[in-house]
Amino acid sequence: MRDAVEYWAVVTVRAIARRLPDSWVNAWGSILGLTFYALDRAHRRVALTNLEQCFPNRPAAERRAIARATFAHFGRVLLRLLTFSALSPDEMVARAEYEGDERVRLAYAKGKGVLFFTGHFGFWECQALAHGVALRPIGVLARTLDNPRLNQLLERMRTATGNHVIYRQGAVRRVLKTLAAGEGVALLIDQHMHSPDAIWVNFFRRPAATTSTLAALALRTGAAVIPVFAEPLPGGRYRFIYESPVEPPPEHGPDAIREFTQRCTDVLEMHVRRKPELWLWMHRRWRDAPIPDTPGMFPKAKNEDGERGAGSREREAGSGERAPGSAERRADSGERGAASVPRDQGSM
Numbered sequence: 001m002r003d004a005v006e007y008w009a010v011v012t013v014r015a016i017a018r019r020l021p022d023s024w025v026n027a028w029g030s031i032l033g034l035t036f037y038a039l040d041r042a043h044r045r046v047a048l049t050n051l052e053q054c055f056p057n058r059p060a061a062e063r064r065a066i067a068r069a070t071f072a073h074f075g076r077v078l079l080r081l082l083t084f085s086a087l088s089p090d091e092m093v094a095r096a097e098y099e100g101d102e103r104v105r106l107a108y109a110k111g112k113g114v115l116f117f118t119g120h121f122g123f124w125e126c127q128a129l130a131h132g133v134a135l136r137p138i139g140v141l142a143r144t145l146d147n148p149r150l151n152q153l154l155e156r157m158r159t160a161t162g163n164h165v166i167y168r169q170g171a172v173r174r175v176l177k178t179l180a181a182g183e184g185v186a187l188l189i190d191q192h193m194h195s196p197d198a199i200w201v202n203f204f205r206r207p208a209a210t211t212s213t214l215a216a217l218a219l220r221t222g223a224a225v226i227p228v229f230a231e232p233l234p235g236g237r238y239r240f241i242y243e244s245p246v247e248p249p250p251e252h253g254p255d256a257i258r259e260f261t262q263r264c265t266d267v268l269e270m271h272v273r274r275k276p277e278l279w280l281w282m283h284r285r286w287r288d289a290p291i292p293d294t295p296g297m298f299p300k301a302k303n304e305d306g307e308r309g310a311g312s313r314e315r316e317a318g319s320g321e322r323a324p325g326s327a328e329r330r331a332d333s334g335e336r337g338a339a340s341v342p343r344d345q346g347s348m
Contacts, residue, residue: 007149014082022236025079033075037068043282047071050281054204069277077123080236084126085157089133092161096130097233100242104135104184107224107245113179115225117214119190119268120280125158127230127240128186132161138184139166139175141213179221186228189214189264192285201262203269206286215260219252225260227267231275243267 017025037044047070051063084092107114116131116138118124128140140158142165145151155165166174166185175185189211190203198209218225227243246267249259272279 003147003149006147007153010082010150010153013079014086017079018083018086020083022083025083025236026076029076029079030072031075032078033071033073034068036075037071040282044071046284047281050285051276053206053286055276066276067281070279070281073277074280074282076232077125080123081125081157084123085129085160089161092130092133095237096134097237097239098134098242099239100244101135101240103242103244104226107226108136108182108184110224111182112221113182113223114184115179115214115218115223116184116186116228117189117225117264117268118186118228118230119188119272120283121190121268121271122230122275122278123232123238124188124228124230126238127228128158128163129161130238130240131184131186131228132163136184137162137164138186139164139178141166141171141175141185141187143168175217176221179217179223185217187211187214189261190268190280190285191283192287199258199261201258201265203265203285204272208265208286210261210265212257212261214264215257218260219248219256225264227264227271229271231278 017028020028044067047067048063051058051066052060055063055066084095087095104114118127128138131138140163142158144167145154158165166178178185191211193209193211195211197212199212200207201210202208203210214225217223224245225248226245229241229243231239231241233239246260246263249256
């Protein structure tokens, strides 16, 4: 019953929003987000705590303003995804301004595939849709939603411009196949990871458990790694940014995956610092608890049980060896996977 109510609520909102002017859609989304800011004390507290720890020198009033703007922004993210996905390909192109797209074409020309990454920043879902029109369709790594009907609706939106969704089961095989064909794959790197494949890197000068998928795949395949960001412009338009490819470490030593992941995280942090109101501050990105022994991309084989325990934070964060090693073993095998897919749904 709940699944059906959620599904029809989203369908109804989409049907109404796609017929409204952009200014009304933005206003509706902002009101929705600010309503959650007022009522959702838990996530409001998380956002304010994160902002205080990341911007300790900014006045409390300014941090509260950023938190309110963040909630309003993510209300608009929902509404504008529902409306943008209903546009025709020509309408999507007309609403986009591209920066650095020539870097993507050069990366594709090398024939090793391209890995695109971003975070829950700006309008990442809209960028993935527009990418499929203006450049080439891509594969997007995603988690299946708990509501199957909503998942089907979201998949229809994500694939409307030729993209394909890559879910967790069998993901590495599909990613490697896509890259081998010279195509692109997009993923998010800014969610806290519970998987044993997570590695600890600094994000806003604080240790954060981060997916090793991106770095492990890049080092294994030689695919270019391009950071992408989607910023809003006036009039319901967007600036889709393609940064210069992140260079891999000079040597593939034991810390190569960690160093590569840190380089990618640094680019994300740069954009978040510039426009903090566009990032997901209500997510518990920094957690001090040890990483539990949870499954990675594929279920464990029988002989893997007991191979690794949860460990301690000191072993994972201090030694810097275990998590990257796990990712390298998976990348070398190609069978169980390069690393675990980020838990959160989302594409570019």
